[in-house]
């Protein structure tokens with residue numbers, strides 16, 4: 001087996017031959033800039049000045065008192081520019097693309113959040129931006145489509161297949177492979193063929209590096225638990241990575257349990273019935289039927305309904321470095337309202353999944369312990385959807 005870009009047996013490069021030159025070029029350039037102080041300095045400067053890092057490690061005193069157990073801290077990625085952790089990766093990749101002399105960005109998007117982050121950095125660096133989006137999603141996510149247009153991006157509806165994220169991804173890759181000289185493809189999570197899972201993780205690991213540093217002052221020691229939601233797994237790998245060798249720190253990834261156990265009713269890739277297979281260029285756990293066909297994932301949260309997961313999480317799961325659990329749509333909805341009412345913070349529906357797991361976790365903890373939850377994004381984008389789910393008409 002080719003061991004390049006592997007996390008244990010997971011990862012790799014399962015792509016059509018036509019994509020290999022683009023992947024090789026990206027791999028060579030990333031190897032060159034990864035440890036280049038000039039590149040790293042530029043990245044850190046944009047994270048600080050443009051995105052708003054470091055994000056606060058906030059002691060949620062009210063929520064802590066609500067449970068009466070371990071102290072709870074929130075890593076406030078929701079306070080970043082554009083409202084979520086996705087900007088960390090988008091900035092890093094756009095800077096890399098600029099160094100590689102690329103003039104155009106392509107991206108795929110489902111709910112539109114990654115499309116908006118990509119359009120944002122393309123605007124910032126004066127690059128052209130093409131966002132491929134399933135035709136069904138273009139209809140469903142009108143607000144984000146307009147946002148991308150305001151930022152100067154071109155949104156290309158994809159009607160093949162089911163007209164959703166996976167079809168948009170295939171189109172984006174095809175476009176990239178045929179326009180490689182002037183185009184960089186920004187993937188939105190820690191997924192895809194090597195070197196993407198490594199690149200995205202490296203641009204997101206700043207989350208755990210900051211937690212480690214901030215813990216000294218805010219907690220007085222390292223946390224006992226770190227918790228993050230898992231869609232493709234980028235905010236979670238960012239939250240876990242710097243603690244991967246700290247065996248005493250329990251790392252918990254929370255997947256979308258959706259509305260039931262039946263196939264197509266959840267996105268429990270690692271915590272449910274997923275089996276290893278190949279999706280979007282990598283070998284990793286994924287939701288599939290007995291014939292190996294990908295099963296569509298479902299979640300109330302558009303950022304979590306992905307049938308696959310980043311290969312490094314598959315490795316973390318099988319080696320026990322992290323554990324993976326799930327909460328249902330309803331539990332996440334409850335947590336969304338709970339944090340809003342108790343702390344005055346409206347969390348993204350994705351992040352609400354991580355918060356919902358506190359209901360299970362907190363009773364097992366003690367007062368001298370501490371729990372860090374990654375608040376991956378803010379919930380403004382979800383307010384209309386939540387109103388509908390609660391049976392309230394705000395139109």
Ligand SMILES: *Cc1c(COP(=O)(O)O)cnc(C)c1O
Nearest residue numbers: 189231232233234235303350377
């Ligand atoms: C996209 C998104 C996620 C899920 O993506 P990961 O790659 O798993 O982090 C989680 N939270 C928010 C706020 C998002 O926008």
